Amino acid sequence: MAHAAQIKIPATYLRGGTSKGVFFRLQDLPERAQQPGPARDALLLRVIGSPDPYGKQIDGMGGATSSTSKTVILAPSTRPDHDVDYLFGQVAIDKAFVDWSGNCGNLSAAVGSFAISSGLVDPARIPRNGIATVRIWQANIAKTIIAHVPISDGEVQETGDFELDGVTFPAAEVQLEFLDPAADEDGDGGAMFPTGKLVDELLVPGVGTFQATMINAGIPTIFVNAADLGYSGSELQDAINGDPQALARFEAIRAYGAVRMGLIGHVDDAAQRQHTPKVAFVAPPVGYTASSGKAVAAADIDLLVRALSMGKLHHAMMGTAAVAIGTAAAIPGTLVNLAAGGEPRSAVRFGHPSGTLRVGAEARQVDGQWRVTKAIMSRSARVLMEGWVRVPGDAF
Template sequence: MTYLPQLKIPATYMRGGTSKGVFFKLTDLPLPCQVAGPQRDALLLRVIGSPDPYAKQTDGMGGATSSTSKTVILSKSSQVNHDVDYLFGQVAIDKPFVDWSGNCGNLTAAVGAFAISSGLISADKLVTDGIAVVRIWQKNIGKTIVAHVPMCNGEVQETGGFMLDGVTFPAAEVPIEFLNPADGEGALFPTGKVIEKLKVPVELIPTGELTATMISAGIPTVFLNAEELGLCGNELQEQVNNDEALLEKLEAIRAYAALKMGLIDKLAQAKERQHTPKLAFVAPASDYESASGVLIKQSQIDLQVRAMSMGKLHHAMMGTAAVAIASAASVLGTVVNIAASHTHNDTDIEHNSSSASKTINFGHPSGTLKVSATASCAAKVNEQAKLQWQIDKVMMSRSARVLMEGWVRVPDIF
């Protein structure tokens, strides 16, 4: 029997924040894969090594976790006043599908660097030494992100002294701005409420309800109180991911939140939408030991947050979920805001009838992360009308670097 040789496709393997992924220029993909569809999905699945019933992705570039089973496709931007279009694909590990429903905030930190190094940014927009400002159009969610990429001697500077919890080694700091990150046309709270009771079966929660904030900023996310889930909020990966009953319960709750948020029409559809919404649980600040053995003291943080990604507890924090955390923290009365207020006085928040801003430092399994958000709202029509909040900007710093570049090889699937 005669077999075709492998395809050889230019690609770069990069770390961005606490994630890793395979980066492609759109024009380097085989022609059938330069447009959305089953052939593109099939290619990316094979690149990453999915679906893998062993959940190891041994025969591909994936790392068998949600943080390392990712792909990025970049092209010159088709949008006015933008430099590059960024499309993110979250590849399932043991199932044959690529989820295009959301962004990856961590890999966003690598987008600007890859775009510059790949010649996607006009030379007149770059600097020899200093900071290059790259305006990114995030195609999955239709939002603008601004990356501030350090450059030295005309090239991207990747090395530096910036430490990011969840990443072992230091690198150059890359500040990221997420502009107007609310979903769609600005539906920050898709149910119209900043806090409410999420109805769930009594088999999941004996009371049949959970206090929840459902927000679409950065990525659709449902925030719950750890205590109501029977958790402390300072759990590490092993404590959650080795508990199959807990994972099944959290996934079932996530499905009810997806239905409530209007992201799916039937509960069963949640299985095909693993990337969104995210489920996160929060708790007031307390002392805990991070995954690296470092003691995080209550005085260092404003609250604790743990987030689920693709059915497992994330080892640190997704960048998009950090956007949601900052956004929710900046609006009074949300589950996140209330948890933070236990140890963080809101005197540093400038609240009036039209704006609010807040910077918080939250604890996650690998350490801490500082994020800030600026929010605004329409004035009340009358005293009974509710304030319509929107998030103007969320800022955080990440880091990124190239791990390997050249070609990725896959069997010919065409």
């Protein structure tokens, strides 16, 4: 019996922030995968190694966590004043499903450097030495991201001394600006709080009723108080991920919150929207020991935040959720702001399982509604491997 040979597809494996993913140029994908649809999804699933009932993604490029089961497709931008269009696919591990409903803020840190190195940015916009400003159109959520990429001798500089908790080795700093992170496609900021309230009472049948801040900034996120769930806010991954009942409780909160936010019509639809919304719990600052063994002092942070991604507690913090944290912290009265002390602020440093992260946001009221013009944070990125990925020719 004849079997289809493997095909080679140009690709690059990059770390961006605390995530890793396989990056493609749209033009390098097989023709039938250059358009959205089943063929593209099947190809990316096979590249990553999903669905895998063993949960290991051994036969693919995935790392069997939400942070390492990611794909990115870049193309020259079709929009004015942008350099590149960025499309992100979150690949499920044990299901045949690619979620296109949101962005990855961590991998956003690698988009600018990959775009430059792949010839997707006009060379005239790249200095011989200094900082290249890459204008990114985030196609999943119709938002603009500005990446400030360091350049040395005409090439992307990846090495440096910038340290990011959750990443073992230092690298060059990449500053990201997420412009109008809560505006809808018409530029209206009214969708920042889909329910119209800074704090809601969220009824979750069989689980309880919780105060919740439901915000659409960076990525749709549901914030609840750690104490209302019986947590301190200083928990590490094993305390949550090793507790099936806790994971089921968080998924129920996420599903009912998604309905309240208007993201889905029924809680059963949440299974087909795993990437969004996120659910996170917050608490006032206390000292704790991070997963690396690093001591985090209460005096060094403004609050504690723990967030779940794809059904598990994240080992650090999703970049898009950090945008939501910074935005909510800037608005007095949200649960995030109250956990941080309740004062107006333009930046916040929060503690997560791997350490700390600082994110800034510029918020103001316009005609009685809150608007956030930008959120800012620093990450780093590095090429891990480049060349081709191989997949069976009949896999998609």
